[in-house]
Amino acid sequence: MNLQALSLHHxxxxxxxxxxxxxxxxFRLPSHxxxxxxxxxxxxxxxxxxxxxxxLRLIDETEESLFKTGKFGRFGxxxxxxxxxxxxxxxxxxxxxxxxxxxxxxxLATALRDYVGRETPLYFAQRLTDHYxxxxxxxPEIYLKREDLNHGGAHKxxxxxxxxxxxxxxxxxxxxxxxxxxxxGVATAAACAKLDMECTIIMGDVDxxxxxxxxxxxxxxxxxxxxxxxxxxxxxxxxxxxxxxxLERKYYLAGTAVGPxxxxxxxxxxxxxxxxxxxxxxxxxxxxxxxxxxxxxxxxSNALGLFHEFVRDEDVRLIGVEAAGTNIDGGTHSATxxxxxxxxxxxxxTYLLQDDDGQIVGPxxxxxxxxxxxxxxxxxxxxxxxxxxxxxxxxxxALDAYALLCRLEGICPALEASHALAHLGKLCSTLPSGTxxxxxxxxxxxxxxxxxxxxxxxxxGGELTTFL
Ligand SMILES: Cc1ncc(COP(=O)(O)O)c(C=O)c1O
Numbered sequence: 498m499n500l501q502a503l504s505l506h507h508x509x510x511x512x513x514x515x516x517x518x519x520x521x522x523x524f525r526l527p528s529h530x531x532x533x534x535x536x537x538x539x540x541x542x543x544x545x546x547x548x549x550x551x552x553l554r555l556i557d558e559t560e561e562s563l564f565k566t567g568k569f570g571r572f573g574x575x576x577x578x579x580x581x582x583x584x585x586x587x588x589x590x591x592x593x594x595x596x597x598x599x600x601x602x603x604x605l606a607t608a609l610r611d612y613v614g615r616e617t618p619l620y621f622a623q624r625l626t627d628h629y630x631x632x633x634x635x636x637p638e639i640y641l642k643r644e645d646l647n648h649g650g651a652h653k654x655x656x657x658x659x660x661x662x663x664x665x666x667x668x669x670x671x672x673x674x675x676x677x678x679x680x681x682g683v684a685t686a687a688a689c690a691k692l693d694m695e696c697t698i699i700m701g702d703v704d705x706x707x708x709x710x711x712x713x714x715x716x717x718x719x720x721x722x723x724x725x726x727x728x729x730x731x732x733x734x735x736x737x738x739x740x741x742x743x744l745e746r747k748y749y750l751a752g753t754a755v756g757p758x759x760x761x762x763x764x765x766x767x768x769x770x771x772x773x774x775x776x777x778x779x780x781x782x783x784x785x786x787x788x789x790x791x792x793x794x795x796x797x798s799n800a801l802g803l804f805h806e807f808v809r810d811e812d813v814r815l816i817g818v819e820a821a822g823t824n825i826d827g828g829t830h831s832a833t834x835x836x837x838x839x840x841x842x843x844x845x846x847t848y849l850l851q852d853d854d855g856q857i858v859g860p861x862x863x864x865x866x867x868x869x870x871x872x873x874x875x876x877x878x879x880x881x882x883x884x885x886x887x888x889x890x891x892x893x894x895a896l897d898a899y900a901l902l903c904r905l906e907g908i909c910p911a912l913e914a915s916h917a918l919a920h921l922g923k924l925c926s927t928l929p930s931g932t933x934x935x936x937x938x939x940x941x942x943x944x945x946x947x948x949x950x951x952x953x954x955x956x957x958g959g960e961l962t963t964f965l
Contacts, residue, residue, distance in 0.1 A: 555882050556808055564593060567758025570881065572874035575757040576841045584744050589759045591667050596766065601666070605659055609770065612691065613654050617643045617771075619778035619935065624905040629921060635930035639921065640787070641938040642775055642803060645910060649684045651940030652768060652799045653752060657684035659767040661692050664748035671695040671743075674750040675736035677704050677729030677795075678866030678913065679711025680940055681752030686720035696720040699736045701728035707865055710944050729868055730857065733843060753796035754873035757844030761797075761873055768802025775935055776806050783933060789814040791924070792937040793916040794834065794887070795866050797873025799939035808884065817876060818920045820862030821889035831860035833872040834880050834887045847874040863892035863948060864912035866940075890919035896952045898922075899942055911940030912948065 559569050567575050575585060595601040609615040620641045630636035644652040657674075664672060672689050675698075676682030682698040689696035698720045705712055705724045715722050725735050737756075740749035754764040772790075779787050790807060792800035794817040807813040822830035830836065837848035840855060850858040850870040860868045879885035890898070895912055898919035902910050910918060917936050928934070942949070 552811065552882050552884050553809060556884065559878060563762055569875045569878035572847050572877040573758055573761060573845050575844065576846065577757050577844045581741065585757055591663060592759055592763050595663055605662060608658050613648050613658060614646060615770065616774045617646050619775060619782065622906050625902065628905055629925035631926065636925055637928040637932035637934045640933065640935045642771060642935055644771060644799065644937060644939045645941035649687055650943065651680035651684065651911065652771060652802060653681040653684035654687065655770055656764050656767040656798065657681065657750060658688045660750045661688035661694060665692055665694065669746065669748035671747045672750050673697045673736050673739045673747050674752060675699045675729065675732035676752060677868055679708040679944060680866060682715045683711050685750050686715045686718035690719045697723060697739065699723045699725060699732045701732045702726055703728050704865055708944055730870055753798040754801050754875060755796045755843055755845060755871055761845065761875055764798050765801045765805055765875060768798050769805040771802035771937065772804060772806025775803060786810060786813055787935040788932045789816060789934045791816045791818065791917045791920055791934060793867060793913050793939060794819045794872065794876060795913060796869045796871065797876045799937050801873060801875055803937045804885065815885040816920065817885055817887050818916045819887060819889045820864055820867040820916055821891040822861040823892055825889060828858060829861040831862040831867045831869065832889045833870065834876065835889050842871045845874050847871050847877045863895060864916055866913040867916065888920050890916040894919035896949060899949055909942040910938050911942045912945040914939040
């Protein structure tokens with residue numbers, strides 16, 4: 498069996514869709530000019546009416562065929578060696594069964610409530626709202642979906658606990674997972690401890706050094722932490738290799754909405770509790786829907802978790818914020834949707850950071866969990882049909898947003914989530930007063946204190962005045 502085929506980037510590289518003349522999907526994509534909607538009250542409002550139905554039709558079509566084809570439009574699929582197909586089919590059938598099984602759903606609901614700590618609050622950030630008001634005191638209202646308050650400190654546990662329960666039902670006793678920032682590793686280690694399962698977490702040595710706090714925590718939770726050379730993408734390849742080496746006993750617990758079908762659909766489904774709660778809470782708080790949803794995009798799980806519930810509500814804007822790193826034009830970034838090209842990686846077709854030869858280009862972000870050269874195929878699809886808007890925030894902007902939320906709200910966000918918060922600086926002035934904006938605060942930032950502290954130190958020329 499060619500194990501490499503799973504972990505290495507296949508040399509399939511397709512040109513990006515050209516929104517001006519593409520008919521690839523059987524319809525004419527919105528023009529590039531219109532594609533970049535920048536405001537709810539955008540001057541392009543009238544033409545959006547004309548393609549609204551196409552967008553909805555495409556979303557409905559993809560959802561209807563997803564479980565048969567594993568595809569979101571042209572993205573996704575199952576690009577794996579033949580030997581893995583049986584295993585993925587077993588997973589698909591167990592997952593499909595669990596989706597409609599009241600017993601599984603009941604157990605999951607109990608775990609989410611009593612173990613994870615759901616529902617998480619939809620918090621009105623009064624001082625952050627005031628901060629972004631204009632000189633006339635006008636501006637949007639900013640709400641934070643507090644995924645940082647979950648057990649383990651991030652949204653990752655929503656999916657980890659659900660998949661660990663699924664694995665146990667399938668008779669697997671040993672879980673293998675890859676982590677970058679360590680949040681998925683902590684969540685998986687915790688779920689395995691609770692369910693009495695063996696747990697191996699694979700992590701790149703660069704990330705072990707950057708996220709040592711989480712490494713210690715994973716070990717305390719009973720996981721074996723295996724450090725390999727490289728970063729998150731290499732850890733993912735290695736985790737898949739471990740799983741492929743022992744398919745009978747091991748279960749690969751995907752931490753984000755990438756990989757071969759059904760992984761992206763499964764992770765999206767288990768994270769969609771974020772959006773479902775948001776809809777209910779918005780109705781309770783102001784009797785309506787949010788107007789704008791903002792989430793950071795690493796590989797896509799927290800963004801899809803928030804967006805999925807609202808994907809058919811075309812009046813709700815979906816904004817994903819990728820990492821522009823230190824130089825978005827010079828290659829030191831993680832802005833896959835903004836800068837990538839279509840190709841196949843880790844078993845699915847999606848946008849990728851790749852060079853002219855189709856080789857993967859290493860991503861960079863100060864938010865370690867955003868460093869992945871691919872992205873969820875579903876987000877690639879939503880971006881290409883014009884349903885999701887994609888923006889970027891630099892390392893510097895994210896670090897500033899981190900400090901700002903600490904000071905204004907007493908909330909310390911993960912550096913990943915800080916990218917979504919950083920976008921508020923550009924977004925708020927374009928929105929009508931009173932617009933309801935929900936930002937996914939996908940995790941808490943204790944793990945990043947060292948990084949932020951060093952940055953503050955550099956900024957103040959070696960003085961520790963800002964933080965001491
Ligand atoms: C707190 C937090 N937010 C966001 C992410 C990015 O992942 P995703 O895009 O799958 O939500 C991570 C990844 O580790 C994370 O730890």
